[in-house]
Amino acid sequence: MAKQTEKKSIWAFGTKQVVYAAIGAALYAVLTWAFNVWQIPGAGNVGIRPAIVIPMFFGIAFGPIVGFITGFVGNILADMLSGYGFWIWWDLGNGIIGLIPGLFSALIVKYDEIKSILWGELSVIVGSAAGMGLASASEFWVSGADFNTVLLANFVPSFVTNIIWGLVLLPLLMIAYAAILKRSGR
DSSP: OOOTTSOOOTTOOSHHHHHHHHHHHHHHHHHHHHHTTOBOTTSSSOBOOGGGHHHHHHHHHHOHHHHHHHHHHHHHHHHHHHTOOOOHHHHHHHHHHHHHHHHHGGGOSSTTSHHHHHHHHHHHHHHHHHHHHHHHHHHHHHTOOOHHHIIIIIIHHHHHHHHHHHHHHHHHHHHHHHHHHHHTTO
16 A cells, blocks of 8 residues: 555556546535535526535545546536536536646645645645636637626636635545545555
8 A cells, every 4th residue: 555655646547546536526416416506696607615625635635637537527417417507618627626636636745734735725726717717718609708707707706616615625625534544554
């Protein structure tokens, strides 16, 4: 078993990662669906969803591929469960929210150290900006929305809620995961 202080390959994708991605996507879908009743007034289908931390955490813990699949597939499933239909750009945006923390996972040695938590926090901001930036910008050509609508009804509400939940919940999950790894001897 690999110790949490050893370098890990962030691009590994085998049976374990497939299982992690499936669990992450299912967890993200169900929790997002459950919280989709809390919509932000005036925002285009943007909800207050603490579940956004799931692709972020799965990216940090299991790599960028798992993080991407968790966000991408999980968002597709959540939208289908919620009756929103299929919005590929928003699904890709949610995938990016998991992918970018996965890229940062190469910098994380011990999940409960301040330095690692700060890398995780930075990944929340960068991932949310990139993912929601892409998704929001798609509204220019998909919906014909103007700049103010894209910025104020799509990007700002989705970015702000994502980083709030990510900045608050990701450190808690990282610390809990470090405790699990220690108890299991890894």
